Amino acid sequence: MRFLAVFIALLAALPALAQDSRLVALDTRDASKGWEGVGRLDIAGKGFCTAALIEPRIILTAAHCLFDIDNTPITANRFTFEAGLRDGRAAASRNITRVLAHPDYVHGGPSTDTAEVVNDIAVLELDQPIRNGRIIPYPIASQPQTGDQIGIVSYGRDRANAPSLQETCNVMSRQDGVLLMSCDVAFGSSGAPVFRLRDGQFEIVSVVSAMAEVDGKIISIGTSLQQPLAALLTSFAQQHTGGARNVIINGQRSEGGAKFVRP
16 A cells, blocks of 8 residues: 555545644753653764653664665664753763664665555664653553544754654544654654653654655654554564563554655
């Protein structure tokens, strides 16, 4: 199933969705409270993605962030995780000792293939755990449904020095393990965590893999995270005992109208 077919169906019959909120810069300590576990993942010689802490020594991002512009894998020593980075200062800064993409992720395949996006996740191991009362790992939730309200925290082009929060966006469609979302993303937002609020706690329900432009509106694309992440964490743990054992997973337009790009 290609994304183009999904877009055509989406344009034909969009569900009634709550109005999206605007992006708000988390550029003060008060504004960023609770979001310090989201950070900028700097990649020497390439740029940056967004990542989130899911265990004191493990961060989650998009698998395509692990590959260079020539499609070769990037070595761990080129990554730095800047948790809660704003105005040049991070709440915690860590180097990376190990990186692992989903075992079924194939980089450089057709950019509109759902099979690539559904496995576009990766975990990276920090050189030292982050144990800070203000920087709390986020739990992983079961997959959201079409029409669910979600939110996103991300870095991006023209807003690289502080994270931005979109408190309300929507799951527009879900098919073959892939989510189409109304969340506002930009280059640099790859790997950004998508959150849902449940019982007073923010849970990660997806990771931004790509974006598309449909009738002039940017939409974001990500995976239904739960099952792909479970497989990834199993591979991670098999490589090195310890690792990810403590991660919490809850609940086990026309043909030329869409432009798909990696953010």
